Amino acid sequence: MDAVNTFLNISIPFGTDVHISIKSILLTVLLFFIASMVLRAIRKIVTRKLSDDDSLKFINFFAYIKYFIFLIIFLVTLNNSGVEITAILTGAAALMIGVGLALQTLFQDIISGVLILVDQSLQVNDVIELEGKTGKVISVNLRTTRMLTTSNKILIIPNHLFLTNTLYNWTQNEVVVREMVKVGVAYGSDVALVRDLLLEAANSVDSVLKNPAPTVLFTEFGDSSLNFQLAVSLKDSFIARMPKSELHFKIDELFRKHNITIPFPQRDVHIYKH
Numbered sequence: 001m002d003a004v005n006t007f008l009n010i011s012i013p014f015g016t017d018v019h020i021s022i023k024s025i026l027l028t029v030l031l032f033f034i035a036s037m038v039l040r041a042i043r044k045i046v047t048r049k050l051s052d053d054d055s056l057k058f059i060n061f062f063a064y065i066k067y068f069i070f071l072i073i074f075l076v077t078l079n080n081s082g083v084e085i086t087a088i089l090t091g092a093a094a095l096m097i098g099v100g101l102a103l104q105t106l107f108q109d110i111i112s113g114v115l116i117l118v119d120q121s122l123q124v125n126d127v128i129e130l131e132g133k134t135g136k137v138i139s140v141n142l143r144t145t146r147m148l149t150t151s152n153k154i155l156i157i158p159n160h161l162f163l164t165n166t167l168y169n170w171t172q173n174e175v176v177v178r179e180m181v182k183v184g185v186a187y188g189s190d191v192a193l194v195r196d197l198l199l200e201a202a203n204s205v206d207s208v209l210k211n212p213a214p215t216v217l218f219t220e221f222g223d224s225s226l227n228f229q230l231a232v233s234l235k236d237s238f239i240a241r242m243p244k245s246e247l248h249f250k251i252d253e254l255f256r257k258h259n260i261t262i263p264f265p266q267r268d269v270h271i272y273k274h
Helices: 002-008 022-047 052-080 086-102 104-119 191-203 241-257
Strands: 011-014 018-021 127-130 133-140 144-149 154-158 167-169 177-185 215-221 226-234
Touching: 022 052, 104 133, 104 144, 104 154, 133 154, 177 191, 177 241, 191 215, 191 226, 191 241, 226 241
Parallel strands: none
Antiparallel strands: 011 018, 127 133, 127 167, 133 144, 144 154, 177 226, 215 226
């Protein structure tokens, strides 16, 4: 036993002032092995439900975390071996603060990308609305997400915007979505006829699903009009503007045919003479 302790306490010189014992080296190797096993288990748990592509992205990012933990273990080992690492830590801290400030947004994007990949809040082919922009997700990367807009343009979105803004995911619940067409008619119009004409317009558009059936809501008595909402179900929300355009054309045609007026905003102006 004494021979083992003597062997473990043998110091190997690294320079003039740095001596590291064999025990410290073996302890470092053991800690590296334990950390690798724990990190591997965490990686398997996280990537279990991810697709192959998303798993590869997460593994690449996870490698940086592993190297950072190994660096901490190495510095702690040096400190326990009597090596003065205060200057190293001070310099590293100053460097990390400078780098962190410069790359703050980048880190936010990467962390947000990992969260998106893990919780699956956003997936390829989802139709989303963010900051008034609508499009279909075509790729989710660690730093950015690429979205195809309805104008056939590629929009590259930093991932941190998904955590700091309200995101509408039109298709995560189900493929079929409900769209609204708002229209106002003049006071004195036959509201029953308006309802029938709106349903007729909806049923005449091929893209509008029959089930769930279109419905008409009489929403309010407005300042200048009686306001209605036509609710229709569509199979593909990404191209919703085309069926809605067809509905607008058909509604205008039917209203003109049956003398239903869509009024202009009206204001009463009173002139007082003194």
